[in-house]
């Protein structure tokens with residue numbers, strides 16, 4: 001079934017069943033492989049994208065669930081918060097294997113868009129669904145605080 | 154299609170190296186040669202003239218090759234060819250730092266590519282020349298190789314500039330990627346073509362440490378930083394090749410079972426499913442998309458032959474292990490008279506029986522590999538950690554000669570040891586499916602998280618029993634230690650060299666030698682179980698450090714001594730004492746803590762690196778909460794301090810997640826965990842503050858990927874002991890009630 005989606009500001013038409021998880025539509029049909037497969041069960045956050053700005057696990061969101069929502073992936077996320085987050089991530093060398101980091105960044109950008117000065121408890125609440133098996137959490141926390149400072153400046 | 158050709162430079166490269174955690178015992182050269190099917194070994198520095206200009210094929214690196222480790226493109230980009238797999242530990246950054254420093258390159262113009270499979274050039278001396286990554290050996294084994302390669306390239310750039318400008322080479326200087334003499338100057342790129350044709354110096358002069366510009370310096374950022382924050386980094390999971398099919402496999406429900414027959418009617422009705430094939434590992438569904446392959450796999454009906462399957466529960470296996478404690482094991486270490494010392498009048502005895510569960514690696518990227526068999530040749534794409542095993546295993550499975558196999562190594566989304574194994578399980582599975590399909594197209598094997606979790610090759614379960622004693626003066630005088638569990642190396646090609654007199658070094662490493670104990674006996678009982686086992690970040694030290702360090706705290710209490718003072722009094726090695734002192738100092742050991750908090754320490758040497766960790770915990774209804782970890786590390790010369798800190802931070806988090814809640818359990822042979830709900834990874838809210846302090850040293854550099862893990866769990870247990878008066882002898886902590894005393 002042909003469905004037209006808005007992905008990273010562009011209209012994209014895909015031919016897939018409505019029960020197909022958005023994750024596989026993005027990765028296999030649209031070649032947007034920055035969004036990662038980690039668990040397939042909304043348990044790890046590696047597949048996080050924004051649906052109308054809300055961080056969403058694409059592995060448990062079907063094509064049929066998307067409706068008119070605007071989809072933004074790691075490849076298309078932009079704006080002050082995204083820039084601040086990337087700058088902080090690079091300056092603190094957050095990444096290790098990097099496989100979780102697309103999801104971490106999407107969650108962090110959404111957090112900072114909602115909350116310009118998150119406390120540690122806000123970071124725990126917003127980021128607990130994003131697993132990092134390399135345990136870069138310590139730096140992710142520091143980088144979110146650093147990005148908040150960049151946004152103030 | 155997202156074709157290979159369109160991948161970012163360096164993402165798809167030749168083969169790199171590998172194996173995690175094969176302990177520090179070197180493999181014998183002749184043995185490895187035999188094991189690797191006679192592939193030539195002999196590590197060369199890569200600077201012999203006949204190999205100096207050999208361009209590493211298929212690495213994605215551009216520009217003339219100065220030697221097998223360094224290329225320079227006309228735009229001045231320096232590509233360092235990395236012979237080890239980077240699975241997050243930062244080895245690409247580390248090796249590039251070594252070469253770039255000696256070259257006086259501009260760090261912002263340095264990139265990396267993974268080396269092809271070629272043990273003659275890219276072998277690991279710590280593995281007897283086999284090509285592989287593991288045992289935290291990469292920096293130690295490569296330190297001189299990459300510095301020499303960089304220094305040689307620099308000398309060639311200088312020689313070319315001197316020739317072009319008609320000046321004495323001695324007057325030519327190099328700084329930050331620019332070669333100068335008097336008023337003349339040129340970038341590396343402008344000189345590359347000519348310089349690569351210069352004579353390769355046989356013994357280029359290496360810098361004195363005082364002249365380093367990158368090695369040991371702060372602010373040298375990771376080479377993979379940007380690509381991993383933009384989503385551009387391509388992993389095996391992301392591969393798309395022309396005509397590629399995705400394979401998802403129905404695996405047997407128990408270890409040792411095999412497929413007998415299957416009904417693919419429903420699977421073949423799924424749109425996108427192209428083929429269903431039976432392989433020794435299970436029944437594979439091949440489809441045009443991942444989703445179709447998963448749906449097809451879920452629709453399969455398979456009948457299994459379970460006649461050879463392991464059907465015990467993990468509780469039965471552990472009961473068998475406890476039974477073995479009553480019988481003598483194989484001797485590992487013995488000095489003094491331990492039985493007499495344990496019974497001497499006035500001694501205070503500590504007895505402890507430990508239990509450690511099976512553990513899954515659960516790397517963030519589930520295991521995967523792509524394989525194509527075409528025109529009698531095999532091509533593999535994977536985060537290849539162990540080319541010297543994967544290549545011959547792929548050849549054998551495909552039925553081709555080893556020289557018909559080419560491996561492209563991609564960046565890996567974690568490993569923790571799982572990508573390095575003698576049986577190359579998922580690589581072989583991908584090749585078997587490609588062969589069974591037989592159409593010559595690339596097949597990407599995808600394991601779901603559940604496949605990955607249930608696939609075995611776990612950190613083995615172990616039982617330990619320790620009986621130890623201090624004398625009336627508080628001095629530790631006796632230690633009897635019995636380890637019971639499966640051997641990681643038995644039945645693999647490592648067995649011949651790393652299992653001595655029946656003792657698998659990886660089962661007992663770390664049990665003895667840290668402290669001066671006059672009467673000691675260590676025994677090992679190696680057990681058989683049908684559960685495949687493997688090294689897991691820090692290998693034997695994951696359990697031996699726990700037993701030793703918890704008993705040390707119990708002995709300190711028996712002696713009425715402070716745990717730090719007690720360790721300092723009996724540690725045998727000055728470097729160990731120094732990290733204990735440093736961690737204790739920085740953590741404020743002995744200073745008052747806020748109400749409800751307690752401290753614990755543990756220290757351990759693994760892979761020749763010394764680490765002490767002091768933790769602060771609080772106890773709540775939810776169990777143990779680790780608030781702060783202060784680590785002190787002596788890894789000799791530090792190549793990149795921030796990467797070292799990152800590895801220790803990560804090791805702390807990895808060790809903590811497992812200690813808090815992880816166990817793989819079997820119910821009548823079936824693995825009970827499937828995904829991150831039943832095998833819980835550490836999450837943000839559980840991550841403590843971590844401070845890492847490095848000991849300045851000019852000793853030979855040693856690895857840091859693993860050594861941060863071993864002291865963490867026992868330090869937490871010792872903090873629980875301080876708070877409750879009760880030692881913790883079983884992991885994980887979850888499900889055990891800890892009440893403050």
Ligand code: FES
Nearest residue numbers: 038039040045059
């Ligand atoms: S892949 Fe979607 S949450 Fe893990």
Ligand code: FES
Nearest residue numbers: 097098132133134
């Ligand atoms: S960086 Fe490896 S899983 Fe997060």
